[in-house]
Amino acid sequence: MSEILTAPLVVEFPFTRSLGPVQSAFLTGLRERVVLGVRTTDGRVLVPPVEYDPRTADEIRELVEVGATGTVTTWAWNPAPRPRQPLATPFAWVLVTLDGADTALLHALDAPGPDAVRTGMRVRVRWAAERTGAITDIACFEPHESGGAGPATPHTGVFADPVTGITTPARLDYTYAPGRAQSRHLAALARHTTIGERCPACRRVYVPPRGACPTCGVATGEQVEVGPRGTVTTYCVVNIKARNAAIDVPYVYAHIALDGADLALHGRIAGIPCDQVRMGLRVEPVWTEGARHPDHYRPTGEPDAAYDTYKELL
Amino acid sequence: MNPANNEPVAVVGIGQTEHAAARRDVSIAGLVREAALRALADAELTWSDIDAVVIGKAPDFFEGVMMPELYLADALGAVGKPLMRVHTAGSVGGSTALVAANLVASRVQRTVLTVAFEKQSESNAMWGLSLPVPFQQPLLAGAGGFFAPHVRAYIRRTGAPEHVGSLVAYKDRRNALKNPSAHLHEHGITLEKVQSSPMLWDPIRYSETCPSSDGACAMVLTGRRGAARAPRPPAWVHGGAMRSEPTLFAGKDFVSPRAGRDCAADVYRQAGITDPRREIDVAELYVPFSWYEPMWLENLGFAAEGEGWKLTVSGATELDGDLPVNPSGGVLSTNPIGASGMLRFAEAALQVCGRAGAHQVDGARRALGHAYGGGAQFFSMWLVGAEPPAG
Numbered sequence: 189m190s191e192i193l194t195a196p197l198v199v200e201f202p203f204t205r206s207l208g209p210v211q212s213a214f215l216t217g218l219r220e221r222v223v224l225g226v227r228t229t230d231g232r233v234l235v236p237p238v239e240y241d242p243r244t245a246d247e248i249r250e251l252v253e254v255g256a257t258g259t260v261t262t263w264a265w266n267p268a269p270r271p272r273q274p275l276a277t278p279f280a281w282v283l284v285t286l287d288g289a290d291t292a293l294l295h296a297l298d299a300p301g302p303d304a305v306r307t308g309m310r311v312r313v314r315w316a317a318e319r320t321g322a323i324t325d326i327a328c329f330e331p332h333e334s335g336g337a338g339p340a341t342p343h344t345g346v347f348a349d350p351v352t353g354i355t356t357p358a359r360l361d362y363t364y365a366p367g368r369a370q371s372r373h374l375a376a377l378a379r380h381t382t383i384g385e386r387c388p389a390c391r392r393v394y395v396p397p398r399g400a401c402p403t404c405g406v407a408t409g410e411q412v413e414v415g416p417r418g419t420v421t422t423y424c425v426v427n428i429k430a431r432n433a434a435i436d437v438p439y440v441y442a443h444i445a446l447d448g449a450d451l452a453l454h455g456r457i458a459g460i461p462c463d464q465v466r467m468g469l470r471v472e473p474v475w476t477e478g479a480r481h482p483d484h485y486r487p488t489g490e491p492d493a494a495y496d497t498y499k500e501l502l
Numbered sequence: 503m504n505p506a507n508n509e510p511v512a513v514v515g516i517g518q519t520e521h522a523a524a525r526r527d528v529s530i531a532g533l534v535r536e537a538a539l540r541a542l543a544d545a546e547l548t549w550s551d552i553d554a555v556v557i558g559k560a561p562d563f564f565e566g567v568m569m570p571e572l573y574l575a576d577a578l579g580a581v582g583k584p585l586m587r588v589h590t591a592g593s594v595g596g597s598t599a600l601v602a603a604n605l606v607a608s609r610v611q612r613t614v615l616t617v618a619f620e621k622q623s624e625s626n627a628m629w630g631l632s633l634p635v636p637f638q639q640p641l642l643a644g645a646g647g648f649f650a651p652h653v654r655a656y657i658r659r660t661g662a663p664e665h666v667g668s669l670v671a672y673k674d675r676r677n678a679l680k681n682p683s684a685h686l687h688e689h690g691i692t693l694e695k696v697q698s699s700p701m702l703w704d705p706i707r708y709s710e711t712c713p714s715s716d717g718a719c720a721m722v723l724t725g726r727r728g729a730a731r732a733p734r735p736p737a738w739v740h741g742g743a744m745r746s747e748p749t750l751f752a753g754k755d756f757v758s759p760r761a762g763r764d765c766a767a768d769v770y771r772q773a774g775i776t777d778p779r780r781e782i783d784v785a786e787l788y789v790p791f792s793w794y795e796p797m798w799l800e801n802l803g804f805a806a807e808g809e810g811w812k813l814t815v816s817g818a819t820e821l822d823g824d825l826p827v828n829p830s831g832g833v834l835s836t837n838p839i840g841a842s843g844m845l846r847f848a849e850a851a852l853q854v855c856g857r858a859g860a861h862q863v864d865g866a867r868r869a870l871g872h873a874y875g876g877g878a879q880f881f882s883m884w885l886v887g888a889e890p891p892a893g
Contacts, residue, residue, distance in 0.1 A: 199633055201563070207529060239529065239576070240531065240579075241576070245577075364637075392753070393752075394752065424643065425704035426703055430632075441643040441647050441651070481639045
């Protein structure tokens, strides 16, 4: 049994959001130390505000200002904060109904320990020193004994220089395991050989192998060495540089059927001018020191393969 | 769907947003709301008339919204109603409409709102399609580079002359000028401009590729009783089907995928179509790269194998031809990915209702809406008619 590989896979992107009128007012308000809610058709005040009434589906635009003090309605202690959570030290996740609001807002409560937190306790907003128009403009909540503030008051939602869009970075951390079949394939690549696996039912050879035949639905155990030479079955000339791509344009991106394989894999063709690459061109892999995969494929100098020999492998 | 046993399905409301490269004036909720309200207004219905909502969009990484059905329930009046999300890559707009249609056909629900959207400006679809997988060679070419070799294979297989792709692009961009909702309105477009645009992924030129759009589409589907109360004659669903196959497998025909052929055959069987070229008046096909028009014409049985490009060259697929393809301007002119399939289905319905406006095909009675997605692995299609289905 060969070694089973694993590697970290990080998926990370700064998504953007157009806020629309209600979220724009809410986040701009936070920048100005004003917490806004929205009044529903039946008179309730929702904080944070939404664009559409959750009960009636009506468009709702009647903004109101609520207090920066409120009451904890429920909570959960977070003993081990993760990166980018609101506080670096242990804290409570709390739902806070701000004075004048009918719904609760989720945020963090800075408290010395779970014994210091209880449902019904009074809290107030601790504003961030630097505010940009984001939910993080509320740094967190903190305990604060006070009586309830008055009811919500009408607000135009109009501020100078409103925030209309935000960036919301997202990050997912995975551990990726390619599985046994691919691990065997990768071990062979390290020896500069390519192995596929033959389906016991249809007898077709899969490169790279997947451990199962997608057509027959059975495991593929029989290993078959293929290549190293192959045939360009079809291709395109890439003239536009993809973001973050290390390869200079133009280059040829080709489907290559390695000898003995029953479907083509994808690779780059070099060692020949782009305009001389053709379907049927015979190629072989070119390895570079330390690389896991062939760097590219180059012409072997053999006569071109006849179309009929590869037309099922495009 | 089997018209003999099931409730007939009528399209009684159709709405779409204005499509643009970036709709920064609205949130995602505001975007889907715009399409949904237009569909409701078109049907002269209100939120309380809707029994269930079916929503679709392309893969989650395209906007980083993992559960749009949860996030958008308020905006779509779905609170207290069944709400579900459909997920079949680029074909999802079509699949979403079919799931909604099946709820009506099976009499599980009476009246269903179906919505599909994409807000491509909030992310980067190219990034979403090329996540680096450890140990694997990175995909070398992006979406255009992925499909361009299949176009070359089509040209080799059929002997099609190299200008066919430009003819399709020139046609679809001119059609879009008659569609006020389209994203691209290229006034002054000429065939020469298309043919002199940069060659991005040889053999695909810049003007032969789809744009990146923000937009949404919505439809209200209902049964016989709902149709009887509709403000105007609806479009009727005569057949609908989905098929899938793996992205890569030994023997896969990328030029004419079997899943596409089988899907079309199923739809035609349901609709009683034996000669699609003669019996279908107009088709809205998912053509993100212009060469896919002749490829799909063969895959869908409008032309014999190797003959699709001849139909394009003959002018038959022009707005005034005898088989207009993408009178709306198609995906080549408007591509909010998740909504693109539903736009094909909705435009087909508008055609048979005679309500397509300046891009109306005279006398259209039966129309095909088509979508595909992933690495040509998901297919969804419906055939709509001006008359209720027989039986």
